[in-house]
Each structure stands twice: as structure tokens, then as C-alpha cells.
Amino acid sequence: MKKSFTNKLSIISFISIPIIFLWHPYWLGFLGVQPYWPLFWLLPWSMINGSINGLVFGLFLGLILDSLTLDNNFSQIPGLIFCGFLFGRIKFHSDILLGHLRYGLICALGSFLCGSLYLSQILFKNFSDNNSLIFISGVKNILAEVFLTGLFAPFICSQLLRMFKFSRRKLQ
Structure with missing residues (x-):
């Protein structure tokens, strides 16, 4: 039973992303914005499994979140x-403190x-409106999301990376 659970750990954590995305815990927000939850899972998964798997699972995550x-x-x-x-091209670092801070910076950059890219789609569609308020509020939302994602990433990504490494070792 325990071996079966550790084999399915990455799938269970993958399924939890849409749940957290829908749950949208407001007590974790800042200025009405939440961290970008998919990046917390995508960074460790891509670091372990490479850029092609990161690309494929980025597509799956995008399809799931867009369907929601x-x-x-x-x-x-x-x-x-x-x-x-991009995350699949990143290699592990031996220094633990630097690794944790690096997760935050990488997730903040990804966010x-x-x-x-999301704001550019909005601006491209509403280009004829000449409404600068969309741009200003969009930049505010992006900066708040970047801050929260960079703040929570060292805690969440390091735990998920440890969990993915553990389940991968159990499979070998």
C-alpha cells in the first residue's frame, strides 16, 4: 500500500493544483491576488524530469486551468x-540555502x-479600446502575483522537490 501511494504521489499533487486554483484561499492573497499555483508544481517536476516533460505537463496544466x-x-x-x-533546463544546486532562494527567484520570474503573456493577450484583444486602466491594473496584479509566488515558492517547491525525488528513488 505504501509503495503504491509513493508511486502516485506526483499524480495526487498534480490533481491538487486545480483544487487549489478553484479554492482560491483569500487569506493567502495580497491586494486581491493569489500566487500562481501551477508554477509551484511545475518547477520541481520539470527540474527532475527535464524540459520536454516540463513542456508537456505545462500544456496539460494550461488545458486543465483553461477548462476551469x-x-x-x-x-x-x-x-x-x-x-x-525553461524550468527543465535548470539544474540542482548543492547549497541548500541558495537552492531555496533560487526557487523563489525562478518562480517569481516564471510568474x-x-x-x-496573459496580459498581452488581454491588451491585444482590447487594443482598439485605448483603455490604459486595463494596463495599470494588470501590471498591479502581475507584480502582486510575482511577489506572492516568489515568497511562497521556497517553502512549497523545496517540499515538492523532496517528495518527487523520494518517489522517484522508490521507483528505481
Whole structure:
């Protein structure tokens, strides 16, 4: 039973992303914005399994999250694919403290990229409106999301990385 559970640990954690995305815990937010939850799972998964798996699971995450928000005409897929591929190119570091801080910086950068790609889709669709308020509030949301993602990433990513390494060792 324990071996079966450790084999399915990454799948269980993958399924929890849409649940957290829908749950949207407001007590973890800042200025009404939440951290970008998919990056917390995508970073350790891509670091362990490589850039092609990161790209594929970034696509799957984007498809799942886009299907949860059916009323939007905008997609999270391009940002998650790009981040999954980029995260797969990152190697482990031996220094534990530097590794934890690095997770925060990498996730903050990924959150900025995903948020910027999402905002560019919104601005491209609403280009004819000449409404600068969309741009200002979008930048505020991106910066708050980057801050929260970078703040929580060292805690969450290091635990998930340890869990993924443990379950991978059990499989071998």
C-alpha cells in the first residue's frame, strides 16, 4: 500500500493544483491576488524530469486551468509551456540555502512571464479600446502575483522537490 501511494504521489499533487486554483484561499492573497499555483508544481517536476516533460505537463496544466475558466477568451497555456520548458533546463544546486532562494527567484520570474503573456493577450484583444486602466491594473496584479509566488515558492517547491525525488528513488 505504501509503495503504491509513493508511486502516485506526483499524480495526487498534480490533481491538487486545480483544487487549489478553484479554492482560491483569500487569506493567502495580497491586494486581491493569489500566487500562481501551477508554477509551484511545475518547477520541481520539470527540474527532475527535464524540459520536454516540463513542456508537456505545462500544456496539460494550461488545458486543465483553461477548462476551469470557461468564460475567459484568454489562455494560460503559452506561459505554462514556456515556463515548463525553461524550468527543465535548470539544474540542482548543492547549497541548500541558495537552492531555496533560487526557487523563489525562478518562480517569481516564471510568474512574471506567465502574467505578462496573459496580459498581452488581454491588451491585444482590447487594443482598439485605448483603455490604459486595463494596463495599470494588470501590471498591479502581475507584480502582486510575482511577489506572492516568489515568497511562497521556497517553502512549497523545496517540499515538492523532496517528495518527487523520494518517489522517484522508490521507483528505481
